[in-house]
Amino acid sequence: MRVRVSLIILIQEKENPVRKRVVRIFSAVNPAPAVLFLWLLAGASFAAGQSAVLKLNALTDAQARAVGVRNVIVMIPDGMGSAHATVGRWYKFAKTGVNRLSFDDLACGMVRTYWSTGLITDSAPAASAMATGFKTSYGYIGLRPAKTAMPGLSELLKGEESTPVASVLEAARLQGRSTGLVVTCEFPHATPAGFSSHYVQRSAMDLLAEQQVYQGLDVVLGGGRRYLDPSARKDKEDLVKVLRDRGYAYVTDRASLLAAKPGKLWGVFAPTAMERDLDRDPRIEPSLTEMTRKALDTLNRNPKGFFLMVEGSQIDWGGHANDPIGTATEILAFDEAVQAVLDFARRDGDTAVLISADHSTGGMSIGTPEIGDMPVARFAEVVLKAKATPTKIAQRLTEGPAPSLDEAKGLIAGLLGISDLKTEEIAALAGPLKERSAKKLELELGHAVSRRVGIGWVFTGHGGEDVTFYCLHPRDLRIGGVIQNTDLAYYSARLLGANLGAVTGRLFAPAGRDFTARGAAVSIDAADPDNPVFQAVKGGHTLRLAVNKNLAELDDRIILLEGVVVCTAAIPGPSVMDPNTWFAPRAAIELLK
Ligand SMILES: [Zn+2]
Numbered sequence: 001m002r003v004r005v006s007l008i009i010l011i012q013e014k015e016n017p018v019r020k021r022v023v024r025i026f027s028a029v030n031p032a033p034a035v036l037f038l039w040l041l042a043g044a045s046f047a048a049g050q051s052a053v054l055k056l057n058a059l060t061d062a063q064a065r066a067v068g069v070r071n072v073i074v075m076i077p078d079g080m081g082s083a084h085a086t087v088g089r090w091y092k093f094a095k096t097g098v099n100r101l102s103f104d105d106l107a108c109g110m111v112r113t114y115w116s117t118g119l120i121t122d123s124a125p126a127a128s129a130m131a132t133g134f135k136t137s138y139g140y141i142g143l144r145p146a147k148t149a150m151p152g153l154s155e156l157l158k159g160e161e162s163t164p165v166a167s168v169l170e171a172a173r174l175q176g177r178s179t180g181l182v183v184t185c186e187f188p189h190a191t192p193a194g195f196s197s198h199y200v201q202r203s204a205m206d207l208l209a210e211q212q213v214y215q216g217l218d219v220v221l222g223g224g225r226r227y228l229d230p231s232a233r234k235d236k237e238d239l240v241k242v243l244r245d246r247g248y249a250y251v252t253d254r255a256s257l258l259a260a261k262p263g264k265l266w267g268v269f270a271p272t273a274m275e276r277d278l279d280r281d282p283r284i285e286p287s288l289t290e291m292t293r294k295a296l297d298t299l300n301r302n303p304k305g306f307f308l309m310v311e312g313s314q315i316d317w318g319g320h321a322n323d324p325i326g327t328a329t330e331i332l333a334f335d336e337a338v339q340a341v342l343d344f345a346r347r348d349g350d351t352a353v354l355i356s357a358d359h360s361t362g363g364m365s366i367g368t369p370e371i372g373d374m375p376v377a378r379f380a381e382v383v384l385k386a387k388a389t390p391t392k393i394a395q396r397l398t399e400g401p402a403p404s405l406d407e408a409k410g411l412i413a414g415l416l417g418i419s420d421l422k423t424e425e426i427a428a429l430a431g432p433l434k435e436r437s438a439k440k441l442e443l444e445l446g447h448a449v450s451r452r453v454g455i456g457w458v459f460t461g462h463g464g465e466d467v468t469f470y471c472l473h474p475r476d477l478r479i480g481g482v483i484q485n486t487d488l489a490y491y492s493a494r495l496l497g498a499n500l501g502a503v504t505g506r507l508f509a510p511a512g513r514d515f516t517a518r519g520a521a522v523s524i525d526a527a528d529p530d531n532p533v534f535q536a537v538k539g540g541h542t543l544r545l546a547v548n549k550n551l552a553e554l555d556d557r558i559i560l561l562e563g564v565v566v567c568t569a570a571i572p573g574p575s576v577m578d579p580n581t582w583f584a585p586r587a588a589i590e591l592l593k
Helices: 002-016 017-029 031-042 059-068 082-096 123-132 168-174 190-197 205-213 239-245 255-259 288-299 315-320 324-348 374-384 390-396 405-416 423-435 438-453 485-496 498-507 511-517
Strands: 073-075 106-112 178-186 220-223 249-251 264-267 307-314 351-357 364-366 455-456 466-474 479-484 521-525 533-538 541-546 551-554 555-559 582-583
Touching: 002 405, 031 073, 059 073, 059 255, 059 455, 073 123, 073 168, 073 324, 082 315, 082 324, 082 364, 082 374, 106 485, 123 168, 123 485, 168 178, 168 190, 168 307, 168 485, 178 190, 178 288, 178 364, 190 205, 190 307, 190 455, 190 466, 220 288, 220 479, 239 249, 255 288, 264 288, 288 324, 288 533, 324 351, 324 390, 324 438, 324 466, 390 405, 390 438, 405 423, 405 438, 423 438, 438 455, 466 485, 479 485, 485 498, 511 521, 511 533, 511 582
Parallel strands: 073 307, 073 351, 106 479, 178 220, 178 307, 220 264, 249 264
Antiparallel strands: 106 466, 351 466, 364 455, 521 533, 533 541, 541 551, 551 555
16 A cells, blocks of 8 residues: 555656645655545546556565566557557447447556667567567567667677577466467467567568477467478478377367367467458357467466467558458457456456557558548448458459459449449559459558548558557556566566576577587588588587477487577578577586586
């Protein structure tokens, strides 16, 4: 109680010089009236029992002790800026009559999203920042940056550039907690990979998937079957077999997901990404909420607790497509998943929930040069007519035999609900229809909807402005104010009682340097260029460490490691031969006596 009161005083002092003086006078005489006075001034938010937010680097001993929880759930609405959230909320109101998002009440800060050398981040460095506490380079997954050139970032020590750093998920796993990822993109896509893999290029999804499979996660649910399939993988490895051998239930449709028995679970419901929620066939693909519930159910059986990351992956793709329908319906799907998580967390009483986008997408505005205001009834009328996203409609219009312009107009009227296309809109569709360009068509269709509801878009890339931070803590010990994306990692580590630096030391020892220091002769066997092996020889013993796996081969004995072996060089490529690009769990190095 005393802690809460003093925090409130600090905030009030900052806000109002007159109050500050009054508080000082009261406090000097007797603290009690000052407190009472402040409670009266503080208004509804404090009266409702919300305390001021914490500063991570200034916790009192009591706060540091009380902040720890059993379970941490990080939820990422990829690409959701505040305009997107607002449009999502109005869509929810139009559809259900509920005029609030499930996470509205939890808003407590803004997140600065910039990356290691610029203002406008990509999902890979953003996820890496939220997972590891390091703002990093474009395309980087779970590594320190190649260089830093932004305020507040400390300079890299020589040799530290592009080296792997532990994620909060890995920290939780080493503590014996269960870990899980739930997404609707491909499971090795940038955001989930940022929490569970380490490599210089986000596009190397075959490689990232392999690390995830050997990472010892308990639950992985999403899209991306192709990345496990030997006929589609570049290295021809059968990762489904690996999963089965390691005791995972492997499921590929909604019914088998719902029926899966407790235990390790890997579910992939589409060859690549899953469908947008609005376009989803519920007989095949589960919803984000169903996957999240299943993950909670499975992970919560561990008495030591769990770490779970849930991503609303395709809100971002709605933004890239300048599509209000895809954006809003994906936010609605995310909103429902958050509700399921909050229901769990409040029931559990020992779970913290952190929600933040990685960046915004598309430069969305509510209001345009043509439309200065929009009645909610008109907004509802337009958006509720859409039965499919522009992305799906564009796909339908570009596969199979080419439709005539009239057939295309019919499909657009039926699925998007727009039957009053203007002459210039029809002209704009004709080109992409002829070219059979789904990308250009989805953009034209997205703009057709946007024009009718007063939504504007600046471009199809990411935005560099702050995004909203939402948080639930069972004892209300939340961080907030204007924070950094890296603070999500530091706060998560606090919640878990983990030291990320120590975990990095334990999981990613520099193999070239450390084996050499032990007197071993090191070399790289790249006979199979896609699967190079680090080799260390000492005293008649040979230790072989295959890349991206948690396996050590000591002479002819296989030993399971507590983390995966990482090579940060491009694979295949000449730098693979440099032992200094290899990292392995410290325990692997200690295997060579
Ligand atoms: Zn994006």
